[in-house]
Structure formats: C-alpha cells, structure tokens
Amino acid sequence: MNTLIVYDSQYGNTERIAQEIGESLSALGRARAVRVDAVRASDLEDVELLFIGSPTQGWRPTQTIQSYLRSPSFDQLRGAHVACFDTRFQKPRWLTGSAAGVMAKRLRERGIEPAAEPTSFFVGGTEGPLLDGEVERAKAWAMGIARRLAPQPARQR
Ligand SMILES: Cc1cc2nc3c(=O)[nH]c(=O)nc-3n(C[C@H](O)[C@H](O)[C@H](O)COP(=O)(O)O)c2cc1C
Numbered sequence: 001m002n003t004l005i006v007y008d009s010q011y012g013n014t015e016r017i018a019q020e021i022g023e024s025l026s027a028l029g030r031a032r033a034v035r036v037d038a039v040r041a042s043d044l045e046d047v048e049l050l051f052i053g054s055p056t057q058g059w060r061p062t063q064t065i066q067s068y069l070r071s072p073s074f075d076q077l078r079g080a081h082v083a084c085f086d087t088r089f090q091k092p093r094w095l096t097g098s099a100a101g102v103m104a105k106r107l108r109e110r111g112i113e114p115a116a117e118p119t120s121f122f123v124g125g126t127e128g129p130l131l132d133g134e135v136e137r138a139k140a141w142a143m144g145i146a147r148r149l150a151p152q153p154a155r156q157r
Pocket residue numbers: 008009010011012013014015054055056057058059060087088089090095096097123125126127128
C-alpha cells in the first residue's frame with residue numbers, strides 16, 4: 001500500500017509519530033513521512049493511503065495544515081483513503097480541542113469521508129514528551145487502518 005504521511009510539528013512530537021508510522025507501514029509497501037511545507041503536488045500521485053498529522057494548537061491544526069487542507073493539490077487525491085491524527089494534552093477533548101477532529105471536519109466539507117475516526121496521541125507538556133506507549137499505540141493504529149484497507153491476497157487453494 002502506497003502511504004504518505006503529511007505532518008506539521010513545532011516541537012518534534014507529531015513528527016516522531018509521523019516517522020514511526022512511516023517506518024512501520026514500510027513493511028506493507030512504500031511509505032514516507034513528509035513535512036507539510038515540503039509536500040509537492042506530485043507526492044500525492046498514486047498515494048492509496050494518506051495520513052495527516054498536526055499538533056493541536058488553540059483547539060485546531062496549525063495554520064500550515066489548515067492551508068494544506070484548502071489547497072487545490074488536494075484534488076489529486078482521487079479516491080485515496082485519508083486518516084487524521086493529532087498530538088495534544090491528555091484531558092477531555094471538550095477541554096483541549098482536537099486538531100484531528102477539525103481536520104476530519106474539513107475533509108468532509110470537501111467531500112472526503114475519512115477512513116478512520118480522528119485519533120489523538122498524548123504529550124506530557126507543550127514541548128512533549130509523548131506519553132509512554134503512545135508511539136506504539138500510533139503504530140498499531142496506523143497498521144490496523146492499512147491492513148483493513150489493503151487488498152486481501154488471493155486465497156491459496
Ligand atoms: C500555541 C500553542 C497552543 C496549544 N493549544 C493546545 C490546545 O488547544 N489543546 C491541547 O491539547 N494542546 C495544546 N497545545 C499543546 C500542543 O498540543 C503540543 O505542543 C503538541 O502536541 C506538541 O506537538 P509538536 O511537538 O509536534 O509540536 C498548544 C501548544 C502551543 C504551542
């Protein structure tokens with residue numbers, strides 16, 4: 001499965017999740033993590049599964065991710081599956097907001113139904129670190145989505 005992970009990150013925590021997801025999913029095919037300001041339109045060509053990750057800042061994704069979600073290059077997606085994640089504080093979502101929730105809403109406004117529930121991974125403070133077990137949880141989450149969407153191999157006779 002050809003997977004692209006587009007992310008933004010101020011202190012490196014969302015970047016770490018993006019890269020770890022990329023490394024795990026490379027077991028299933030091409031997978032790479034690219035920071036949002038370095039993504040070119042051609043990166044979306046042939047992508048089957050796109051993850052978008054952002055830190056939650058002021059209840060929302062970063063400005064750069066918000067612009068990315070509005071960009072015309074997004075029209076290149078052509079039926080690729082999309083899933084959103086964020087990093088944020090481990091408090092009730094009504095207190096913290098969730099960048100992933102906002103991203104999923106923006107996708108739906110563009111007619112794209114996310115392939116999975118928006119999901120958050122938790123940091124211990126503004127600059128991190130990621131809480132124990134969050135990297136593993138992120139890898140398992142992403143792998144679960146990819147396995148569910150990957151074409152099943154033909155059954156052996
Ligand atoms: C300006 C700013 C606003 C923030 N607002 C929120 C918020 O609304 N909710 C929340 O849970 N965390 C908030 N945080 C904490 C971030 O979610 C945390 O810095 C982020 O998860 C770290 O990811 P990064 O290392 O990829 O930047 C905020 C952080 C900054 C710097």
